[in-house]
Amino acid sequence: MQKYDLIVIGGVAAGTKAAAKTRREKPDWKIAIITRDDDVSYAGCGLPYFIGDIIQNRGQLVVRTPETLRLVHSIDVFTRHSVLSIDREKHTVSVQNTNSNEKLEFGYRKLLLATGASAMRPPIPGIDSERIHTIRSVTDADAILAGMGSKSGRAVVVGGGFIGIEVAENLKHRGWEVTVIEMLPQILPPFDLEIALMMQKHLEKNGVRIVTGACVQSFCDKDGGVEVATSNGAFQADIVILSIGIKPNSGLGCDSGLELGCRGTIRVDACGRTSDPDIFAAGDCASTFSVTSGNEAWSPMGSTANKQARAAALTLTGTESEFPGVLGTMIVKAFGFSAARTGVNEREACESKMNAVSVTVPSDDRAHYYPGSEKIAIKLTADAETGELLGCQTYGMGAVDKPLDAIAVAITMGATVHDVAHVDFAYAPPFSTAINPVNLACYVMQNKLSGKLESIGPVEANCMIHSPDWDGLLLDPREIPEFMIGTVPGAVNIPIHEFPTRLAEVAAFKDKTVIVVCNYGKRAFEAYVRLKHHGFNRVKVLEGGTKFWPYELE
Amino acid sequence: MAVKEIDARGLQCPGPIVEVFKAINALKPGDEIRIQVTDRGFLEDVKTWCRKTGNVLVSLEDGQPIKAVIRKK
Numbered sequence: 177m178q179k180y181d182l183i184v185i186g187g188v189a190a191g192t193k194a195a196a197k198t199r200r201e202k203p204d205w206k207i208a209i210i211t212r213d214d215d216v217s218y219a220g221c222g223l224p225y226f227i228g229d230i231i232q233n234r235g236q237l238v239v240r241t242p243e244t245l246r247l248v249h250s251i252d253v254f255t256r257h258s259v260l261s262i263d264r265e266k267h268t269v270s271v272q273n274t275n276s277n278e279k280l281e282f283g284y285r286k287l288l289l290a291t292g293a294s295a296m297r298p299p300i301p302g303i304d305s306e307r308i309h310t311i312r313s314v315t316d317a318d319a320i321l322a323g324m325g326s327k328s329g330r331a332v333v334v335g336g337g338f339i340g341i342e343v344a345e346n347l348k349h350r351g352w353e354v355t356v357i358e359m360l361p362q363i364l365p366p367f368d369l370e371i372a373l374m375m376q377k378h379l380e381k382n383g384v385r386i387v388t389g390a391c392v393q394s395f396c397d398k399d400g401g402v403e404v405a406t407s408n409g410a411f412q413a414d415i416v417i418l419s420i421g422i423k424p425n426s427g428l429g430c431d432s433g434l435e436l437g438c439r440g441t442i443r444v445d446a447c448g449r450t451s452d453p454d455i456f457a458a459g460d461c462a463s464t465f466s467v468t469s470g471n472e473a474w475s476p477m478g479s480t481a482n483k484q485a486r487a488a489a490l491t492l493t494g495t496e497s498e499f500p501g502v503l504g505t506m507i508v509k510a511f512g513f514s515a516a517r518t519g520v521n522e523r524e525a526c527e528s529k530m531n532a533v534s535v536t537v538p539s540d541d542r543a544h545y546y547p548g549s550e551k552i553a554i555k556l557t558a559d560a561e562t563g564e565l566l567g568c569q570t571y572g573m574g575a576v577d578k579p580l581d582a583i584a585v586a587i588t589m590g591a592t593v594h595d596v597a598h599v600d601f602a603y604a605p606p607f608s609t610a611i612n613p614v615n616l617a618c619y620v621m622q623n624k625l626s627g628k629l630e631s632i633g634p635v636e637a638n639c640m641i642h643s644p645d646w647d648g649l650l651l652d653p654r655e656i657p658e659f660m661i662g663t664v665p666g667a668v669n670i671p672i673h674e675f676p677t678r679l680a681e682v683a684a685f686k687d688k689t690v691i692v693v694c695n696y697g698k699r700a701f702e703a704y705v706r707l708k709h710h711g712f713n714r715v716k717v718l719e720g721g722t723k724f725w726p727y728e729l730e
Numbered sequence: 731m732a733v734k735e736i737d738a739r740g741l742q743c744p745g746p747i748v749e750v751f752k753a754i755n756a757l758k759p760g761d762e763i764r765i766q767v768t769d770r771g772f773l774e775d776v777k778t779w780c781r782k783t784g785n786v787l788v789s790l791e792d793g794q795p796i797k798a799v800i801r802k803k
């Protein structure tokens with residue numbers, strides 16, 4: 177029987193990272209990676225772009241081949257080998273070569289489970305059709321490409337999460353007609369509704385059909401395609417991509433009696449140790465923690481897998497190392513529109529009864545006159561008392577990752593908006609704006625926290641103006657041509673320079689709610705100050721203005 | 731036919747569209763405005779504005795700067 181100092185089960189993100197790090201720590205250890213896949217160390221995150229022909233060469237997706245791992249890192253790699261069971265007493269794993277069916281046994285001193293997650297395929301009638309694909313491995317992507325062939329057709333993507341959206345974009349890019357079917361009332365569930373709606377609008381503008389609130393009831397092979405029957409009508413497809421979620425591959429851990437954590441993961445401590453001190457787990461199969469709440473969490477992300485694997489490898493080779501957990505950071509882009517999040521969003525803050533305030537602040541991502549400048553919006557969520565930053569979402573056509581990452585650092589450090597308001601960020605026209613978007617968002621939040629600004633988000637505003645009790649005023653203080661181009665339905669136009677002579681026209685609204693709407697919120701704030709001065713008591717600025725209004729304009 | 735040239739480069743929203751609005755009011759039907767703009771919001775704004783006002787967007791070139799030709803109805 178072969179004996180190893182470290183056996184790693186699973187060879188994608190967490191597995192190869194842990195094995196390579198262990199090698200750097202322990203040049204003399206015998207290390208093996210065992211995986212049932214054909215490939216190791218591939219970029220699962222790149223698969224949608226492989227389907228979209230943005231990445232043309234399969235080889236580009238594979239970071240390291242079994243040969244490099246063998247030659248450069250002296251790691252034994254067994255592809256197409258499935259680990260069947262773990263004997264914790266004897267410190268052995270039993271393995272089957274899936275080509276020859278030969279059974280093998282290997283001994284370990286330390287074992288690391290990096291078995292990842294599998295795409296869900298719930299028992300919906302007809303789900304076994306060969307036209308229905310999940311997307312998880314390079315082999316899955318090969319099958320999708322084979323199924324698509326060289327012509328274009330109709331695709332249905334079930335699931336409007338970030339993977340579903342990326343796949344939709346890429347299928348469209350290949351000239352396919354694409355429909356995304358989402359069970360929930362919004363796509364991108366980790367985002368607040370207005371951001372999901374902005375993304376939806378943008379996808380629709382680019383020709384992707386989105387159907388929300390539709391539950392798939394059955395699939396049926398028909399006329400050379402599949403009919404997808406939903407609670408919201410039937411859709412014809414030549415190919416179906418199912419991306420409705422994943423579940424952790426924790427079977428080996430569970431069968432060998434390891435403690436399980438939230439969402440069926442293998443429970444680990446911050447160092448990656450399972451309930452057996454010689455067995456570690458990292459990546460999508462393992463639990464982690466929420467940095468903000470300290471609660472156990474599941475973060476099946478490539479970014480998390482790598483950090484968690486590094487901490488586990490350091491710990492199992494003798495340097496105790498903690499990975500404290502995640503903020504739930506993620507980012508997605510489709511047809512140039514990006515959305516990113518970290519920490520808690522407004523909905524989550526509300527659900528967990530936090531005393532939180534949110535505000536949305538649009539900005540240019542670089543000097544407005546510099547070529548390539550685009551608009552972004554930053555939505556901050558902070559503690560109403562202390563101003564501690566709790567979460568951030570950024571979205572728009574511009575660079576949203578930079579402000580988001582800055583806020584992710586701030587949240588990790590426990591910073592408040594007051595701390596971040598003055599951070600000395602880099603500025604020159606090609607990179608940013610003289611008032612950095614993050615500084616600006618913090619200023620506006622400070623105004624909101626101190627009561628100098630009262631504002632309302634688009635979702636709440638839309639609800640309010642459509643409620644039967646609405647007796648307030650929507651006021652647009654922009655110039656006439658801007659008002660003509662598009663405003664929130666029902667708005668009345670009084671350009672701000674005409675306030676001195678025309679405010680009498682709306683004097684009846686002094687004690688009613690007045691929502692002020694401009695392009696982005698800046699002129700609305702000017703108008704807000706003037707209206708307050710003239711005795712209007714319940715004025716609110718529409719956050720995001722018309723440009724980030726996720727509904728129809730008129 | 732009169733042609734009014736407007737250089738709105740460097741003007742931020744709402745500058746460019748307000749310039750168009752002012753110029754159009756001073757022109758006669760069939761006259762044209764040729765405008766150069768750097769603010770990217772103008773691309774969408776000018777399309778919608780022409781659609782709503784009935785003025786004709788003769789051409790719209792996305793570039794640095796953006797160039798548009800508008801004919802008064």
Ligand SMILES: Cc1cc2nc3c(=O)[nH]c(=O)nc-3n(C[C@H](O)[C@H](O)[C@H](O)COP(=O)(O)OP(=O)(O)OC[C@H]3O[C@@H](n4cnc5c(N)ncnc54)[C@H](O)[C@@H]3O)c2cc1C
Nearest residue numbers: 186188189190212220221259291292293459460477478479
């Ligand atoms: C389409 C797509 C897009 C993504 N985009 C992003 C992104 O933009 N950003 C991001 O951070 N993350 C993204 N992810 C997630 C990221 O790919 C995963 O978090 C990452 O792959 C997890 O790595 P892992 O090593 O934990 O597990 P996996 O990648 O799941 O690898 C586990 C491996 O273990 C093998 N295995 C399991 N059980 C056994 C067994 N019993 N015996 C032998 N082998 C076994 C599996 O076959 C598999 O090869 C994306 C994922 C997909 C599918």
